[in-house]
Amino acid sequence: xxxxxxxxxxxxxxxxxxxxxxxxxxxxxxxxxxxxxxxxxxxxxxxxxxxxxxxxxxxxxxxxxxxxxxxxxxxxxxxxxxxxxxxxxxxxxxxxxxxxxxxxxx
Amino acid sequence: xxxxxxxxxxxxxxxxxxxxxxxxxxxxxxxxxxxxxxxxxxxxxxxxxxxxxxxxxxxxxxxxxxxxxxxxxxxxxxxxxxxxxxxxxxxxxxxxxxxxxxxxxxxxxxxxxxxxx
Numbered sequence: 001x002x003x004x005x006x007x008x009x010x011x012x013x014x015x016x017x018x019x020x021x022x023x024x025x026x027x028x029x030x031x032x033x034x035x036x037x038x039x040x041x042x043x044x045x046x047x048x049x050x051x052x053x054x055x056x057x058x059x060x061x062x063x064x065x066x067x068x069x070x071x072x073x074x075x076x077x078x079x080x081x082x083x084x085x086x087x088x089x090x091x092x093x094x095x096x097x098x099x100x101x102x103x104x105x106x
Numbered sequence: 107x108x109x110x111x112x113x114x115x116x117x118x119x120x121x122x123x124x125x126x127x128x129x130x131x132x133x134x135x136x137x138x139x140x141x142x143x144x145x146x147x148x149x150x151x152x153x154x155x156x157x158x159x160x161x162x163x164x165x166x167x168x169x170x171x172x173x174x175x176x177x178x179x180x181x182x183x184x185x186x187x188x189x190x191x192x193x194x195x196x197x198x199x200x201x202x203x204x205x206x207x208x209x210x211x212x213x214x215x216x217x218x219x220x221x222x223x
Contacts, residue, residue, distance in 0.1 A: 034209055036151075043203055043213035044143075044151060055211070087151055091209045094167070095141065095153040 002026050004088050004098035012106040019075040021101045023088035028068045032092035035064055035073045038100075039084045048073065049091065080105075108132040108212045110204050115217030118194055122221075126189040128204030128214055135185040137161065139208050142178060142189045144200035145216075154202075157187060172198075194221045 003026040013019055023033065031051040036044040046055045048064035051071060061076045075082055083105050088098040114126040130138070141156045155168040157178045166178050177190040187204060201216040 036210070038151075043215055044210070045213070046209065046211055049209040085150075089151075089153075089210070094169075095156065095210075096169075097151040097153065100150045 002029060002090055002094070002096055004090060004096055006086075006088055006098035006101045008101060009099070010102045010104060012104050013078055014106045015078050015080055017078050019073075019078055019082070019103060021073040021075075021086055021103070023066075023071040023073070023098050025069045025071075025090065029090045029092060031067050032090055033064075033066065033071045034089045034091045035062075036087045036089065037082075037084050038087065044087065047086075075103075078103075108206070110206065110212055110214035112202065112204055112214045112217040115202065115219050117220045117222065119223050120194060120196055120221055122194050123190070123192045124194065124219060125191070126202055126204075126217060126219075128187045128189075130185045130187070130204075130206070133206065133212075136182040138206050140178070140180060140187040141205045141207075141210060142176075142187075143203045143205055143210070143213075144198075144219075145203070146197070146200040149200075152200075155189070191219070194219075196221050 005024045007022045033051045035048040038044040052064045063074045065072050085100045085102050087100050109131045112128045118124050142154045155178045157166045175193045180187045199221045203216045205213045
């Protein structure tokens with residue numbers, strides 16, 4: 001069973017800053033890694049699939065990288081609406097999620 | 107526009123059963139793999155199962171915490187996927203979402219299940 005570990009648990013930054021979120025898999029997931037954003041009271045929204053492919057309508061400030069066991073979600077310049085919880089997920093035939101990173105306003 | 111609408115949530119006693127529905131529109135439902143994901147209050151996301159499209163075999167998969175208790179089925183004539191939940195436990199209390207695809211492109215708004223005596 002693959003376990004996804006996200007770090008940090010909480011990230012405190014200011015609008016305009018760069019955010020770097022990490023996701024580490026307990027064994028290789030190749031590039032089958034997705035990122036989701038969830039705001040309070042809302043369903044999650046797909047941001048990135050296959051490690052680096054932005055979903056339809058996702059702004060270019062969101063980018064994903066990595067392969068194998070180490071992945072990164074980068075938000076180049078934070079907008080006020082980006083403060084939320086972010087989850088990574090393996091999406092190859094089995095779909096575990098990481099525990100989430102809360103991105104909060106500093 | 108893709109829409110997913112869950113229904114069937116509510117309060118149920120431990121050991122009881124409940125069936126959730128998720129109706130889809132705006133896409134070719136019969137070709138879609140459908141998933142269920144839950145979120146306990148204040149907690150993270152947990153995948154609870156998937157059903158493939160019939161052209162891909164229509165098979166189901168479940169993680170250990172729900173295997174043997176939860177069953178996913180689909181009725182493509184009604185564009186609906188179901189989650190039958192039996193032997194419910196207090197730890198099954200959560201918002202249950204349905205989501206489309208091998209990558210979870212679209213999500214419903216969720217329906218709340220509370221398991222409590």
